Structures are given as structure tokens and as C-alpha cells.
Amino acid sequence: MNDQWASQRINELERKLRAYERLIEQLPFPFTFVDYENGVTIEKKRGAVQPHLAFIPPIPQKEVEWRWDIDLYRDVPFEKLEAFLTPLLDLVPHHIVFVDERGIITLCNLQAAADTGVDRDAIIGKHIRELLKLPDELIATIHSLEKREPLYNYEVLDRFYGIVNTRFIYNDDGSIKRVISVFQSLNMMKETEKLAVAGRIAAGIAHEIRNPLTTVRGYLQLLKHDLPDRMASLVERLLIPELDRANGIITDFLNIAKPADVKMETFHLHRFLREDVGILLQSEALLHHVNVHFDLDGQLDDYEMNGDRRQLLQVFLNLFHNAIEAKVNKTMNVTIRSRKRPHLVQLSFCDDGPGIPPSVIGHIFDPFFSTKETGTGLGLSLSKKIVELHRGTMKVQSSPAGTCFMIEFPLHNRPPFFSP
Template identity: 85%
Template sequence: MNNRLVQQQTEELERKLRAYERLIEKLPFPFVFTDYETGIAIEKERGDARPRLHPAPVSPGKEAEWQWDIDLYHDVPFEKVESFLTPLLDLVPHHIVFVDGQGIITLCNLQAAIDTGVDRDAIIGKHIRELLKLPDELIATLQSLERREPLYNHEVLDRFYGIVNTRFIYNDDGSVKRVISMFQSLSMMKETEKLAVAGRIAAGIAHEIRNPLTTVRGYLQLLKNDLPDRVTSLVERLLIPELDRANGIITDFLNIAKPADVKMETFNLHRFLRDDVGVLLQSEALLHNVNVHFDLDEQLDGYDMNGDRSQLLQVFLNLFRNAVEAKVAKTMNVTVSSRKANHIVQLRFCDDGPGIPLSVIDHIFDPFFSTKETGTGLGLSLSKKIVELHCGTMKVQSDACGTCFLMEFPLRSQPPFLSS
């Protein structure tokens, strides 16, 4: 009986030993493990099928030593490397995309997903043309892959304006494992230059025009009582209001060109949209034959946002008035919606009006650009500036079925709490 028990224990130890041996054989990286209790050192070099055992100094009580040399390109599946890199590359404010030798996306950082308007998880495994919405011949990464030549500060002049760089990672057989592509958008730099020019123009306007306007208005106010009734009526109903209108245009333009004070407070996003924005728009809608609808994401019901209520209200009012001024005879429908996507909050203001002509849509945020005879061209510029002061972005999409303004704000770092 004792012999059978010993045999079973011996067989169990042998099975465990074979399992440990197979485990060590499967380890893809080189290492040296020195066990001072047993006086044995186990060593395995890269490419070895089996490890080698060496004698080591016996030193009871001394901790074993473990040294290894992991090569991320050879010893670890590259998908694991990409999984590790993704949260780090999400912090980079440029587009970073990895594709394999067939142009299939294996990694897409958050900035690239946000700027192209895709779900980052859904785009993995798709061809890069589905991310960029461009023909293959216009995609610099694919051209680099086809020529097997990296790009160095290559200028991109399609709907994405900026600089692209590519680098290659190869398999041992020389085939392409990955093409790493980084795109640096220069659109923000271009917008900054526009604002700098606008600031200089505004300073000149304020200095050269505002003071004379104030002087003229003051004298008209002083002299109107000494003028005939017909002239007095002209002064009160036309001249002074027109001077005030000109002064208002200068004020709005200065608000775009110069930093404004943002009075930040914390408020529930959906309560703000339903109560504040809703009441404001509904009162305006009754006068203009407009139906206002709200489509709010339940995921954001308890979300508290930081912002300046009055400035954000001004944004929605500007968008509503633009929609009303563009409407045709039929009843217009306006929809305000919210969505949680990736790590951002998306707010949309959409109408079913005639849309914005393709020839002018790229200029609607430019100061003083307007397609209306009486418009100043400052409403959308000011709205975009307010959104940017709230660390957000503002974009527009339009076709013959209507126009949609998309505002995106970063999700607060701390978890939102439910408001009472």
C-alpha cells in the first residue's frame, strides 16, 4: 500500500515537473532564474527550444534572482503592445493610426476618432478609407505603404489640412507588420491666425470709429430739442438707432477678437437644456411657426456641466435665429439633442430648413461673413468663440434636408453626480 502511494506521489511530481518544463519552453523571451535555495540556475536564450540548467551557489535564506530581456517586437503579440499603447496615445492631441500591410486599422487614438466622427472601437478592423472617407489615392498612409517609403512632414491639402508622418514596423520575413501614421492638424493654427487678424482689425475699428460715433450721437442727443419736429423725429427714429446699431456691431466683434470673462458654474445639463434653452426657444418658436423637439441621452440625465449659462444660452439663441431667418414657408422643425460618445459630450442643434450652400459652408464661422442682406456675420463667429471658451469645438453639417451644428465638450474627469 505504501509503495502504491509513493508511486502515485512520484507520478504526480513528474506530471507537475513536465508541466513546468513546458511552461518554460513556451516562454518567448530570454531569462535567467537563479534559485539559491536549491543551487540551480535556469537559463534560456532567445530561440532556444529548451532551457539549460547550471549549478549556482547555495545560500539558504537568500532570495532568488530573476532577470529577463523582453523584446516587444518579437516576444509579445503586437496586438498586446497596441492595447497597452492605446490609453497613452489617447493623450496625444494629434491623429495616430496604426494599419497593417493591407491598410486595416489596428489602433486609432481618441483624437482621430473624435475629429473624424467615428466610434473608435467600431473602426478597429476596418480599412483606413472608412475612417478618413477619402479615395485610396488621396490617403497618404496608403501611398506610403504602397511605395514602402516613410513620409517625413508630408503636407496634406485635402479636407484634412496638416502634416502627416509615417513609420514602418516589419516582420522577420521583411513584410510590413504595421504602418504608424501621425497626422498633425494645422486647422487650429489657421483659426488662430484668423483671430489674430480679427483682433488687430477690431482694435483699429474701436479706436477709429467708436469714439467718433459716440461724439456724433452725443451731439444729436443734445441738439434734437432745438431742431424742427420733422428733423427731431428723423434723429430719434433713424439716426440714433443706426449709430447704436453700429456701436453694437463693434462690441460683438470685440467679443470675438478678445478673451471674454466666463462666469463658470455647475449645473445639470439636461435641466439646463429643457428649462433654460427650452423656455427661451419655445417663446421664440411661437412667433415663427417653428416646432422645437428635445432628444436627450439618458446616460447624461445626471450629468453636471461646468459653464456660463448666459453665454451658452446666447449660442442656442444665435443658432435658432439663424435657422428662422433661413426658413421657407413651411413649418420648421428644430431638434436639440445630447449624446455621450467616447469621452465627450455632444450637443446637436438641427433644423430641417433649406440647408447651407456648399459654396459658403466653409466660411460661415468667419467674422463679417453673411449671406443675409441685413446680417452682420458675427452671430456664428461669436457662438463658436463661446464654445471654445468652454474647451469645446463647434462644427456644421448641412445638405438639402437641413443643417446641424455639432458642439462637443470634454467629459468632466470626475464622475457626474445626480442633482437633487
Template identity: 65%
Template sequence: MIDFSYEQLKQRITELEQELQLYKNFVKELPFPVEFTDHSLGMKLKKKRGKIAPTIHSLSTSRETGTYLQLDINLDSDLPFEKIETFLAPILDFVPHHIVFVDGNGIITLCNLQAANDMGVNRDSVIGKHIRDLVKLPDELIVTLKSIEMNEPIYNQEVLDRYYGIINTRMIRNEDGSIKRVISMFQSLNLMKETEKLAVAGRIAAGIAHEIRNPLTTVRGYLQFLKSDLPDRIVSLIDQLLIPELDRANSIITDFLNIAKPADIKMEKIQINQFIQEELGMLLQSEGLLHNVEIRFNLDERLTDYDVEADKNQLLQVFLNLFRNAVEAKVKKTMNVSISSKLHNNIVQIQFCDDGPGIPPTIIDHIFDPFFSTKETGTGLGLSLSRKIIELHKGTMKVQSSECGTCFFIELPIVKARLS
């Protein structure tokens, strides 16, 4: 038996009363109805919507045991909408379309990862800013603001500016009918357009493979066979002109087939900074010495903790294509090429920049098109094939250019963080 003094007993009673009051205050502050049944105590607590204090009832005799809790939460009225947005944000990051929430003034309250990545911004930095700061368009061209102005949703409107696709908006309203949020979902059709282009290219490539490649092989074989019976002057023409041109034509067909039906990719987990610094760096440094090009690297140290899933040989082909394009466009004796990496919104951003003469604005929108080339001997397949390789790595490839140089932006997804 434990003896308590009067003062100790009084203190303990005070503590229990305070604890009981704490529980009562907690239940009063709950913004939603709650019902709690405790069969072992034979009691039920119930708080109704609109009531501050709960009611407590005794239970009739019951064979049930244990406890039972029931919540009746109304997302519109019982929780701040900001809490709902916080909950939804990581879920909406898995959606491959642009999803943006704005309030009645056009201020962004939620922006999913796809929208932030495609716009080239940090997702957290645009929260609290006007939607024009995200899409970089005049207000009169922003469909979301049009929806606010009309005070009604917009269904399946086609967007024909630089963001080609379909946009839908929906309204969430306050109790007085005013706009709480406008939810915009934009589905880009650029990828679909590129897919259709490549499908056409594939059909053309299949025809080219059967109708041209076989005759080329036959002609080349007969030229080799006939050389022994021909004068040296003709043999020299065959070796220096005819056979190289046949091989070049065959190479063009091979590249085009690779665009339409690329070779299988052998994925492996690589540390992207190590790949850029060592394997790519070793290859480009030797090429740079031959062409008087200085290579610089600026790599984000945070990426040492992450892996990227990629085919090393195919990535090397991409960067070698970019390097050779830069060298062929060089007009000065020397050239600087910089390669940088950055961790951004759970993706790896790689920039390949040169200080060459740049790409004219009139043709920059076509440089990834198959067979588009400004070179006299170019096939116009290098950049098209390079972007196809990046897309097969679930990434994206874009370009920006001015008279000060050209930058290619490559984004690849991170597959996991490395254990330290």
C-alpha cells in the same frame, strides 16, 4: 504527527509531479528569455533566446537574500504586434493629432480617438476596414497608401485636400523586410489657420475700439444733449434712426471684440441632458411659440451618468444664435428644429438641426468667418462668436447642409462619470 496512507502519499506525489511539470511547461512556452534567482534555495533558473528548455544552476555561497527576476523582452519578435497595439491604443488617445496604423494592405489595425472623432466614426467600427473607409478619399489621394506603394516612409508632406495639414508615415517591417505596419500621423493646420485669422481680427478690433467707439459715444451724447433745443421732427429722427444706428454700430464693435478677446468663462459641471431639456428647452420653447417653430429633443440616456464642464450662459448664447439664424432663414410658415445628444468615443455630440432651405454649397465654407453674412442687416459675427465659445470649452463646431435643412454638430469633452 500526521499519518498518511500509502494511497494518499502516492496521490500527493502525483499531484506534486503534475504541478512541477506545469511549471516546466509554462517556462518552455515563454517566448522571451528569462532569468530567475532564488537565494533562499540557492538556485538560478535561466532560459536563453531560441532555447525551449531552461537550465537550472546551484548558486555559490552568497550573502544576498530574496529573489530576483529578469526578463529580456524583444517587442519585435517576442510579442504579437497586436498586443503592442492594444497597449498603445489608450496612450495614443491623448495625442491631439490623427494616428492610424495599417498593415501592408491598407487595413486599419489602430485608430486613435482624435482621428475617429474628427472623421465622425466610431473608433472600434473602423478597425479591420480599409483606410479609404475612414478618410473617405480616393486611393490615389491617400498618402498612407502612397507610402505602401513606394515601400518607404514619407516625411512632412503637406496635404491640401479637405484635411489641410502635414502628414508623416513610418514603417515597421517583418524579419523578411515586408511591411508589418505603416504608422501615419496627421497634424491638422486648420486650427492654426483659424488662430492666425483671429489674431488679425484681434489687432483690427483693438484699432476699432480706440478709433471708432470713442467718437460714437461722443456723437451719441451730443445728440441726446441737443434734443431739447431741436424741433420735434428732428428729435424723432434722432430717436428712431440716428441713436439706434449708433447703438447698432457699437454693438457690432462689442461682438467683434468678443471674438478677438472673449469674456472669461465661468466653468461648472453640468448634466448636459438636463441643461438641454430644462434650461435651453424652456428658452427655445418660448421663442418657438413666437415664431411658429416646433422644438423636438432626442437625448441619449447614457449621458445621465456623465458630466460636462461648461459655462451655461455662454452655451445658451450659442444655441440661441443657431435658433435665430434658423428662424431668419425660414421660408415656410412653420419650421421644425430638433436637438439631439449622443455619447460617442468619450465625448458628447450635440446636433442642432432645422428643416429650412439650407445653406448654399458656395458659401458654407465661409459661414464661420467674421463679418461674412448674407443678410442685409447682419453683422456676420454670430456664428464666428458661437464657434469661438465652443472652442474655449475645448470642443468643436461643424456644419452640414442640404436643400432639406441644416445641421450644426457640437462636440464637448466629458469630464467624469457620475457615481450611481
């Protein structure tokens, strides 16, 4: 019985020892392990399968020594490295895309996916042309790959205006493992410059026009009592409202050009959407034959966010007015959705109207840009500004089947830096 037990025990120890040996053989990086108490050193060099084992004089009670030399490019599968880097690169506000030697995307950060309007997970494994929707000859990364030359501050002048830099990672045999492409958009810089100009113009308008308008309005209020009924009615129903309208345009423009005071409060998101936004839109919806639907994510039922309710109500009212002004002769459906995304709360305002023509969709957030004869072109500009004051982003997607405005806020929204 003892011989059988001993034989079984020896067999288990041999299997365990062989498992340890195979584990060491599979380790992809070089290392040195010194067990002073047992007097054994194990060393494995890069590229070797079998480790070198040596015996040294034992030193009782001395701690083991463990040294390794991991080369991330050579010892770790690059796919694992990309998976590790992805959440870090998602924090970068530039486009970062990795492609292999065939131009196939292996990594795409969130900013690149969001700005090109694709699903980040779905675009992995596709050719970079499917991300950028451009012919190969216009894609700087492909040009760099074909020439096998990195790009340094290469200026891109197509719809993605900005600067591209590319770098290569090589395999041991000299073939290209990855092309890392970083695109820095300059559109934001252009937008900042436009807003700075708008701010200077707005200051001049406020000074040069608002005061005379106020003076004229005041005198009209006084004079209308001394005018015949017909003229008094003209002043009351036409002239004064037109002056008020002009003054309102100036006020909206000033709100775009400079940060407004944000009166922060904590409120229940879904209650705000159902009650505040719903009640505000419902009365106008009945007048314009519009059906308003809510599709709210149950994961956000208890979510509370910080914001200025009045200003956020103005955003949804502006979007609603924009939808009904584009309405054709049919009942329109408007859907307000909420979705919980990784680190984000996504709100969308979608209609099934005629859509925005591709030729103008890139300008709809520009101040004073409007395709309507009576529009001021300030509603969407102001809405985008309000969202940005709440640390959010606002984007649009449109097709002949309808238009969808997407608003995203950080999941744990905090007050803006300049709020009181």
C-alpha cells in the same frame, strides 16, 4: 489505501510539473530565473521553445533572481501593443493612424476620427481611403507604403492642410508590419493668424469708429427734440437703432478677437438645458413655427459643470437664430441632446432644415462670413469662441436632411486659466 493516495498525489504533481513546463514553453520572451535556495537556474533564449535547466550549489535564504528581456516588437503581439497605446495616443492633438501592408487601419486615435467625422471603432479594419475619403493617389500614407520610403515633413495641400510624417515597423522577414502615419494639422495655426489679424483690425475699428458713433448718437438724441415730428420719428425709429446695430457689430467682433471675461459658476447641466435654454427658446419657437425637443442622457441627470451661464445661453440662442434664418416654409424641428462619452460631455443642437451647402460649410465659423443678406457673420464665430473659452470644441455636420452642431466639454470641466 496509502498506495492509492500516493499514486494519485504523484499523478497530480506530474500534471502540475507538465503544466509549468508548458507555461514556460509558451512564454514568448527570453528570461533567466535563479532559485538559489533550491539550487536551480532556468534560462530561455529568444526563439527557443525548451528552456535550459541547470543545478547550482544551494544558497539558503537568498532571494530568487528574475531577469527578462522583452522586445515589444518581437515578443508581444502587435495588436496588444496597439490596444495599450490607443488611450495614450487619444491624448495627442494630431492625427495618428496605423495601417498594415494592405493599407488597412489597425489604429486610429480620437483626433483623427473626430476631424474626419467617422466612428473610430467602426473605421478599424477598413482601408485608409474610407477614413480620408480621398483617392489612393492623394493619400500620403499609401504613397509612402507603395514606395517603401518614410515621409519626412511632407506637406499636404488638400482639405487636410498640414504636415505628414510616416515610419515603418518591420517583421523579422523584412515585410512591413505597420506604417505609422502622423498628421499635424496647420489649420489651427491659420486660424490663430486670422484671429491675430482680426484682433488688430478690431482694435482699430473700436478706436476709429466707436467714438464717432457714440458722439453722433448723443447729438441725435439731443436734436430730435427740436425736429419736426416726422424727422424726430425717423431719428428715433431708424437712425439711432442703426447706430446701435453698428455698435453691436463692433462689440461682437471684439468679443471674437480677444478673450472675454468668463464668470464661472457651478450649475446643473440638464436643469440649465430644460429651464434656461428651453424657456429662452420656447417663446421664439412659437413665433417661428419651430418645435423644440430635448433628448437628454440619463447618465448626466445629476451632472454639474462649471461655466458662464449667460455666455452658454448666448451660444444656444445664436444656434437657434441660425436655424430659423435658414428655415423653409414648413414647421422645423430642433432637438437638443446630451450624451456622456468617454471623458466628454457631448451636447448637440440639430435641426431638420435644408442643410448647409458643402461649398460653404468649411467657412461658417469665419468672422463676417454669411450667406444671408442681413447677416453679420459673427454669430457662429462668437459661439465657437465662447465654447473654446470653456475648454470645449464645436463642430458641425450637415446634409440636405438637416444640420447638427456638436459641442464637447471635458467631463470634469474646470474653470479656464484666466478666469478670476
